[in-house]
Amino acid sequence: MRYLSTRGERDQDRPGFGDILLAGLAADGGLFLPERYPRVDEATVAHWRRTLTEDGYAALAAEVIGLFVDDIPAADLRTLCEHAYSDQVFSDSEIVPVSALGNGIWLSHLSEGPTAAFKDLAMQLLGQLFEYQLARTGTELNILGATSGDTGSAAEYAMLGRAGIRVFMLTPAGRMTPFQQAQMFSIDDPAIINIAVDGVFDDCQDLVKEVAGDAAFKEQYRLGAVNSINWARLVAQVVYYVASWLRVTTADDQQVSFTVPTGNFGNICAGHIARELGVPIAQLVLATNENNVLDEFFRTGIYRVRGAAETHATSSPSMDISKASNFERFIFDLLGRDSARVRHLFGELLPNQGFFDLSDTPEFAGITERFGFVSGSSTHADRVATIAATWHQHRVLIDPHTADGVKVAAEFVQPDVPMIVTETALPVKFAETIVEAIGIEPERPARFAGIEGLPRHVIDLPNDAEALKALIRSRVDG
Ligand SMILES: *Cc1c(COP(=O)(O)O)cnc(C)c1O
Secondary structure, X not given: OOEEEOOOOOOOOOOOHHHHOOOOOOOOOOOEEEOOOOOOOHHHHHHHHHHHHHHOHHHHHHHHHHOOOOOOOHHHHHHHHHHHOOOOOOOOOOOOOEEEEEOOEEEEEOOOOOOOEOHHHHHHHHHHHHHHHHHHHOOOEEEEEEOOOHHHHHHHHHHOOOOOEEEEEEEEOOOOOHHHHHHHHOOOOOOEEEEEEXXXXXXXXXXXXXXXXXXXXXXXXXXXXXXXXXXXXXXXXXXXXXXXXXXXXXXXXXXXXXXXXOOOOHHHHHHHHHHHHOOOEEEEEEXXXXXXXXXXXXXXXXXXXXXHHHOOOOOOHHHOOOOOOOHHHHHHHHOOOXXXXXXXXXXXXXXXXXXXXXXXXXXXXXXXHHHOEEEEEOOHHHHHHHHHHHHHHHOOOOOHHHHHHHHHHHOOOEOOEOEEEEEOEOHHHHHHHHHHHHOOOOOOOHHHOOHHHOOOOOEEEOOOHHHHHHHHHHHHHO
């Protein structure tokens, strides 16, 4: 399988999976996608069903991911998946269990990993793949990132103990929840360097940009990233769409729908790819919070990115986005993979006028019929009411992100088509909203007992790029 860029300028030398594993954007500023989506046949689907039942999630992952990888031997890929998706790492041996909620709605539990959020599913595989690729090429990697919570901790737990990898993770000092801080700062390992910057999240991100933007420094210190546009993260996420579908169906042509609480369009983009593979997905329901830039697009055909002032801080903070970094991938497919049009929309119109408008195009008119997409959104009051209703009716406690999904899912459920909502985090991470909804603290899984009391490993840093460079030098050069 070779890969191309959504902006298509370097069509001559198409890289393979291993070549783009550690890369971010393509050289032309586009995002990588496989040059075509494999279509699976009935025999493959039947084989997948047996594989999941008999050999488990990791074995299925190796099969599905293997469709997109031809430069890692199948046996090696299987081993990497076994390490990433084991019951040592995930608290449920099914890795992604599925349960019925009632009224045709199901929950796909994506949050059984070390940080109780769905990002673990992609990051754990990424940790394995990075270590493997670095060993093959005899290189090291220093991951430099900024986080306001979930992504940073998922990255740290995935890279912990991986040979040749260090993580420098910037956090805004005093601005994460005590639980989030404890998750990251309790890690005691010289290769995981937590940094508390005197500033807000945007300051952290600017520092990363400034330091990684120094090309000579970046090369000398082998700096890399684990951002949400990474192709390997997406492909890892395709697996749980296949697994969830298999778990709620008995026949290989039985349809399901998915509702996905969405921020950067990573999770639901994997659902789109699963559908293109041939998984019988009727609807892909995109759910946003008050930051509804994507809901607006799917309702109107206008994609209008927001500024910082228009981006709301909500009770589902991992969906508080101003623009969706993976969205260009879907638009590329929507426009029949016309890279010139994508270049015009994302390379010219968005930077210059802040929006583009596809409302009059035949592609937008056919978006639901061809791709299954529909959308909705929730407010804080909706999410609180949904958490309370789900608790009182079903005795199931869901977090505010998942509540966004359940609220929107209920608007689109069709008779006889199971509607699967992806549970993107556990309620324990958002105790404040849970207490607001039902007046009770969420139960804390045993693996998180007492983490706030553990010793903290974090370095305070002024908001200054030179200070960050000095810290990186001292840790890398020893
Ligand atoms: C990251 C995240 C999301 C949004 O996922 P995208 O892939 O960015 O659309 C939703 N919920 C939770 C809990 C998250 O951590």
